[in-house]
Amino acid sequence: MGVESAFEIIAEPNRRAILSLLASSQRSVGEIERQLRMPQPTVSKHLRVLREAGFVECSVDAQRRLYRLRPKPLQEVDAWLAPFRRFWSAHVDALERHLDQMDQSTRTKRKTRRTR
Amino acid sequence: MGVESAFEIIAEPNRRAILSLLASSQRSVGEIERQLRMPQPTVSKHLRVLREAGFVECSVDAQRRLYRLRPKPLQEVDAWLAPFRRFWSAHVDALERHLDQMDQSTRTKRKTRRTR
């Protein structure tokens, strides 16, 4: 059963939609159903997957169940991204150097003309 | 064909492994094959998926192809996570308040005794 990685869980668009919705505040199943316009069994099934993977938890309020976010799984995704962020900044730096160089040659060609 | 979201691409563990490997530096197909111990067609097929989704690009070096990372798709994933980060800090704050409170009652109960 469900020992799936967080990545497989958030691969499903409807589940991402549910998570984004819960990011603002907790909701009942019915609210999710209406706001996302998806059939109720679909919502329940995705919530079950999310619950078993630790993305959400729920509390009982009479007949309703209120679902809310739990932090850990998405933090794991965030942690996996960390090494790549260093790569991005390197890339930006390279791009800036490149643009600087273009700017230099522009200045050289056009002499003193400056745009802005 | 491949208009898949970045999330579906990184749902596959082997693809995440390839991306992590490329995060340090570019590699040839054969290097990936050896370092990750996966059969060559598997590597090539995953690289194709990654390439068509914009995660990597390659340059030809004689018979080898050198694959390297491209930033955009993972940045999109990172951007999707942004709203949840605010939620995490709220959670941490709540936890800290909670711990503070526990600390207070502990102090109250045990008077002046401090454990480090």
Add this chain to the structure above:
DNA sequence: TTGCAATATACCTTGACAAGCATATGCTTG
């Protein structure tokens, strides 16, 4: 109790995708 509202689950069908294996393509050197 009966009935209704909210949610969960069972069953079935269908589609997607990854792995394995075989084979093709392309470059390079002798």
Add this chain to the structure above:
DNA sequence: CAAGCATATGCTTGTCAAGGTATATTGCAA
């Protein structure tokens, strides 16, 4: 040219997960 290395692609098969529909469960109200 032949041979060989590096990489890509085709085909087949098994698995698994999502959606649809029907039905079960549980709480509440009258």
